[in-house]
Amino acid sequence: MRWLTEGKTIPVLTIVVVIMIVWYVGAVFMNAPVQRDMNKRAKIEPTTAEFVEQTWNQPKPILPAPHQIAQNFWKATFGVKVTSRRSLVYDAGVTLSSTVLGFALGTVLGVLIAVGIVHLPTLERSFMPWIIASQTIPILAIAPMLIVVLAAIGVKGLIPKALISAYLSFFPVVVGMVKGLRSPDGLLLDLMRTYNAGRAVTFWKLRVPASLPFLFASMKIAIAASLVGAIVGELPTGARAGIGSKLLIGSYYGQTIQIWSALLMASLLATALIVIVGLSERLTLRNMGARP
Amino acid sequence: MNQVYIIGAIVFWLAAWAVNEWLVRLKSANRLVNRTRLVAVPLLFGVAVLVVWEGLVRGFSIQAVLLPPPSAIWARLVSSIPTLWADFRQTFLKAVVAGYVIGNLSGFVFAILADRVDFLRRGLLPVGNLVSALPMIGIAPIMVMWFGFDWQSKAAVVVVMTFFPMLVNAVAGLAATGHMERDLMRTYASDYWQTLTRLRLPAAAPFIFNALKINSTLALIGAIVAEFFGTPIVGMGFRISTEVGRMNIDMVWAEIAVAALAGSLFYGVVALAERAVTFWHPSVRGG
Numbered sequence: 001m002r003w004l005t006e007g008k009t010i011p012v013l014t015i016v017v018v019i020m021i022v023w024y025v026g027a028v029f030m031n032a033p034v035q036r037d038m039n040k041r042a043k044i045e046p047t048t049a050e051f052v053e054q055t056w057n058q059p060k061p062i063l064p065a066p067h068q069i070a071q072n073f074w075k076a077t078f079g080v081k082v083t084s085r086r087s088l089v090y091d092a093g094v095t096l097s098s099t100v101l102g103f104a105l106g107t108v109l110g111v112l113i114a115v116g117i118v119h120l121p122t123l124e125r126s127f128m129p130w131i132i133a134s135q136t137i138p139i140l141a142i143a144p145m146l147i148v149v150l151a152a153i154g155v156k157g158l159i160p161k162a163l164i165s166a167y168l169s170f171f172p173v174v175v176g177m178v179k180g181l182r183s184p185d186g187l188l189l190d191l192m193r194t195y196n197a198g199r200a201v202t203f204w205k206l207r208v209p210a211s212l213p214f215l216f217a218s219m220k221i222a223i224a225a226s227l228v229g230a231i232v233g234e235l236p237t238g239a240r241a242g243i244g245s246k247l248l249i250g251s252y253y254g255q256t257i258q259i260w261s262a263l264l265m266a267s268l269l270a271t272a273l274i275v276i277v278g279l280s281e282r283l284t285l286r287n288m289g290a291r292p
Numbered sequence: 293m294n295q296v297y298i299i300g301a302i303v304f305w306l307a308a309w310a311v312n313e314w315l316v317r318l319k320s321a322n323r324l325v326n327r328t329r330l331v332a333v334p335l336l337f338g339v340a341v342l343v344v345w346e347g348l349v350r351g352f353s354i355q356a357v358l359l360p361p362p363s364a365i366w367a368r369l370v371s372s373i374p375t376l377w378a379d380f381r382q383t384f385l386k387a388v389v390a391g392y393v394i395g396n397l398s399g400f401v402f403a404i405l406a407d408r409v410d411f412l413r414r415g416l417l418p419v420g421n422l423v424s425a426l427p428m429i430g431i432a433p434i435m436v437m438w439f440g441f442d443w444q445s446k447a448a449v450v451v452v453m454t455f456f457p458m459l460v461n462a463v464a465g466l467a468a469t470g471h472m473e474r475d476l477m478r479t480y481a482s483d484y485w486q487t488l489t490r491l492r493l494p495a496a497a498p499f500i501f502n503a504l505k506i507n508s509t510l511a512l513i514g515a516i517v518a519e520f521f522g523t524p525i526v527g528m529g530f531r532i533s534t535e536v537g538r539m540n541i542d543m544v545w546a547e548i549a550v551a552a553l554a555g556s557l558f559y560g561v562v563a564l565a566e567r568a569v570t571f572w573h574p575s576v577r578g579g
Binding site: 007008011012013014015016030062121122125126127128129130133135136137138139140141142144145148149152153220224227228231232235243247248250251254256259260262263266267270271274 | 309312313315316317330333334336337338357358359411412413414415416418419422425426427429430431432433434436437438508509512513516517520521522528529532533536537539541544545547548551552555556558559560
C-alpha cells in the first residue's frame with residue numbers, strides 16, 4: 001500500500017477527476033442561461049436531467065464540456081486528411097515547423113553569444129546587462145510589427161514566425177550557457193592548467209561538458225517559449241494556418257469548441273517538445289558518462 | 293551625404309567599443325569609480341546601438357514604414373503622450389495590476405493549502421509543473437469571450453498565467469526549511485501558524501520573490517497579447533496591432549518603448565522589494 005500513500009499517481013488522478021467534475025458542473029451553470037433562452041424560444045420544457053444534457057451538447061457553448069472538446073479534437077485530428085486545411089494536424093505541423101526552426105536558430109545564436117561573452121570581458125560588460133534587462137520587457141509586443149515589416153520587404157510565411165520564436169528562445173539559452181560555461185570552479189581550472197592545457201583545450205574538454213546540464217535546462221524553457229512565439233506570431237496578420245490562426249478564427253466566429261481543441265493540441269505539442277528535450281538530455285549525459 | 297552618416301555610425305561604434313575596452317580594463321581602487329564603470333559600459337553600448345541605428349537608417353535611407361530612426365520614434369513618443377498614457381492606464385494600471393495581485397495571491401493561498409495537506413501537494417505539484425510549461429496565452433480568446441472586451445478579460449488572462457508559477461515556487465519555498473530549524477521551533481512549543489509566519493514564510497521569501505519577478509514579465513505579456521483578441525479602442529496591445537495595420541511603425545515603436553519602460557520599472561520595483569524583505573539572504577548581502 002506504499003504507492004497509495006507515497007506515490008504521485010493517486011493524488012494526481014484525484015486532482016484530475018476533481019477538475020473534470022468542476023468542469024462539467026461549471027459547464028451546466030455557464031451554459032444554462034443561453035440554453036434556457038433557446039428552450040423558451042423553441043417552447044420546450046425539459047426535465048432537469050434533459051436540461052443538463054442539453055447544456056453539455058450545445059453547438060457554441062460558453063464552456064464546452066470535456067467530451068465535446070475530445071470529440072472535436074478526435075475528428076479534427078484523425079477524421080480528416082492530414083493535408084486538409086481543416087485538419088488540426090496540419091495546423092500543428094505549421095506551428096511546429098516555425099517553432100523548431102526558431103528554436104534551432106535561437107539556440108545556436110544563444111550558444112555563440114554565450115561563448116563570446118565568456119571569452120570577451122568587454123562584450124560581457126556591455127551586452128549582458130541588456131540581455132538581463134530585455135527579459136523584463138514584453139518582447140512579444142514586437143511580434144505583429146516584425147511580421148508586417150518583414151512582409152513589406154517580401155519575407156513571408158515561415159521565416160518571420162521563426163524569427164519571433166528565435167528571439168524568445170535566445171535569452172534563456174544565453175543566460176544558462178554563460179552560467180554553465182562559468183560553472184567549472186578554480187580547482188578544475190587549476191587542474192587543466194597543470195596539464196598545460198591552452199584556452200581551446202580547456203574550453204572543449206572542461207567548459208563545454210560542464211555547461212551541458214545548464215544548456216539542456218535552458219533549452220526546456222526555450223522550446224516552450226519558442227512555441228508561444230510561434231503561436232503569437234500567427235495572430236496579428238491573420239495567418240491562414242497554424243494553431244494561432246485557429247484560435248483567432250475561433251474567437252471571431254465564437255467557435256469555442258474549436259478554440260479548446262486547438263488549445264489541447266498546443267498543450268500536447270508543448271509537452272511532447274519538452275519530453276523530447278528531456279530525453280535527449282538523458283541520452284547525451286549518459287553517453288558522456290554522467291551519473292544519474 | 294549618405295555615406296557621411298554610415299561612416300559616422302561606424303566611427304562612433306568603433307570609438308565607443310574602444311572606450312569600453314579601456315573602461316573594462318581600467319583597474320581602480322576607488323569604489324565609486326568602479327560603480328560608475330559598471331553603469332557606464334552598458335550605457336555607452338546602448339547609446340552606440342542607437343547611434344548606429346540612426347546612422348544606418350539615414351545612410352541607407354530606409355523607409356520609415358520599415359524601420360524609423362530613433363529620433364523619429366522619440367519625436368512621436370513626445371507628441372503622443374496623452375494617447376500613450378491612456379493605453380498605459382488601460383493595460384497596465386487596470387489589467388496587469390489587478391490580474392497580478394489576484395493571480396499571485398491565489399497562487400500563494402493554494403500553496404499554503406497544498407503545503408498543509410500533503411495529498412494535495414503531491415497531486416497539485418505535477419499538474420502545476422505541467423501547466424506552467426503550457427502556452428497559457430492561448431486562453432486569451434476564451435477569457436475575452438467570458439469577461440467581455442474591457443480590462444477584466446485581460447486581468448483574467450493574467451490571473452491564469454501568474455497563478456501556476458507562484459504556486460510551484462511558493463510550495464518549493466515552503467519546503468526549503470531544514471529539519472534543524474523546524475525542530476528548534478518545536479522545542480519553543482510554537483504552533484503551526486507561529487512556525488509558518490516566523491520561520492517558514494521568511495525562508496520561502498526568496499522563492500516567492502522569484503515567482504513575483506517571473507510573473508511581472510508574464511503579466512505584461514499576457515495583457516498585451518490578450519488585447520490582440522479584442523478590446524475597447526484603448527490599450528497597449530490594441531494600439532500596437534492597429535497602428536501596425538495602418539503602417540504607423542513609429543507609433544508602434546513608441547508604444548513598445550513605453551511597454552519596455554513599464555516592464556523594467558515593474559521588475560525593478562519587485563527587485564527592490566526583494567532586497568528590502570530578504571536582506572538576510574546571502575545573494576543580497578554579498579552584493
